[in-house]
Amino acid sequence: MTIQDYLDFVKSRNAHEPEFLQAVDEVILSIYPVLERHAEFRKLKLFERMTEPERLISFRVNWMDDQGEVQINRGYRVQMSSAIGPYKGGLRFHPSVNQSVLKFLAFEQIFKNALTGEPLGGGKGGSDFDPKGKSENEIMRFCQAFMGELARHIDHRTDVPAGDIGVGGREIGYLFGAYKKFTKEFSGVLTGKGIGWGGSLIRTEATGYGLVYFAEYMMQNIGSSLKGKTCLVSGSGNVSQYAIEKILHLGGKAITASDSNGFIVDESGITQEKLEFIKDLKNNRRGRIKEYADKYKGAVYQEISLTADHNPLWKIKADCAFPCATQNEVNEKDCHHLIKNGVKLLAEGANMPTTPEGINLLIDNGVMYAPGKASNAGGVATSGLEMTQNYMGTYWTQKEVDDKLHQIMKKIHEISLAAAKEYGKPGNYMVGANIAGFLKVARAMQAQGVI
Secondary structure, three states: OHHHHHHHHHHHHOOOOOHHHHHHHHHHHHHHHHHHHHHHHHOOHHHHHEEEEEEEEEEEEEEOOOOOOEEEEEEEEEEEEEOOOOEEEEEOOOOOOOOHHHHHHHHHHHHHHHOOOOOOEEEEEEEOOOOOOHHHHHHHHHHHHHHHHHHHHHOOEEEEEEEEEOOOOHHHHHHHHHHHHHHHEEEEEEOOOOOOOOOOOOOOOOOHHHHHHHHHHHHHEEEEEEEOOOOEEOOOOOOHHHHHHEEEHOEEOOOOOOOOOEEOOOOOOOOHHHHHHHHHHHHHOOOOHOOOOOOOOOOEEOOOOOOOOOOHHHHHHOOOOEEEOOOOOHHHHHEEEEEHOOEEEEEEEOOEOOOOHHHHHHHHHHOEEHHHHHHHHHHHHHHHHHHHHHHOOOOOHHHHHHHHHHHHHHHHHHHHHHHHOOOOOOHHHHHHHHHHHHHHHHHHHHHHHHO
């Protein structure tokens, strides 16, 4: 089969799922040399099987708002692959959630989880529920209604969800409380739990910290570091906040943050004091990033048009870029601007934030590019560490968890580079990460037979 044959096969079964097809397209372009080399993988149709969820669950979520009106949302859980461990992947609450988005995320999760070296399969779930503008009681009632159905399909050895966009510590708490009541079981069925009731230190910081650790290894690989580098960061949520924090720790300077309305530029750098303001603004007060510019007069705020053909945030001169907001936020035109302004590295904190055309442009122009499945794997890796602590009934110190996260990101960097070199694409992290993740899952599927 040619690359196009594989794509045609997947498209014929998922014709109206553009996000999922985009994710499949990226992976097959990377791993095709592996399929050419391994006839046994082709015979067993391992790639085709990976693109079909083992189970896709869709359900209705009924709940009542504060006005006594009945509301109806859709809930999902995509259990994509359990070849190397229980399904693992976040829950997303956002109006954009649909089957295509969750299948793309679950498919990416297969390879991301494999790269961590932990026994974790791939899954994803969520709802088209929008927490924005909802009261605490409405969010609690929705989470309880959502878990009333999801609890039928998960447990701590089968499927262990975590948080994602729209699902933070508050939502995880409500979801865990509901699960515990429905099942009469206190277990590690969710990760991202609070410290003191099953959570792990560093879990909140892990995705952002791991992203920057990975970027530092990329810079070290060319004899440099993040020290003294100016960095662009999009988003202002959990991943962005802790990416900015770790950039600071390593001597770099982050100058941007954003939300769905616009972005701020602070050429003097976002200090720890300013970052604490962002954390309070976004985590506690649910405010907008524009307030940063109101407080810090040296900062400039600019609105973002949803209909524009580029994001002006990526036109700002810098050394490194960290897209941490959402999928497809960096397009080909944005990448032209990044290249023109001398960006040396782009590492993805969000899932699939760079379009395929943008990725190709970056790589062709010598910009080091780290795909999210490698660079943002620190979150799920630390979720895996939380699961291990839950199994053992123990808590590790902050240093113990951070040291383990460091080593996991270092290992992902090493195996991605090694796989890229073995298959004739030295230095190509996208190819290397896809191949390394695919090989681990493919060999497990091969060993377990056609099931």
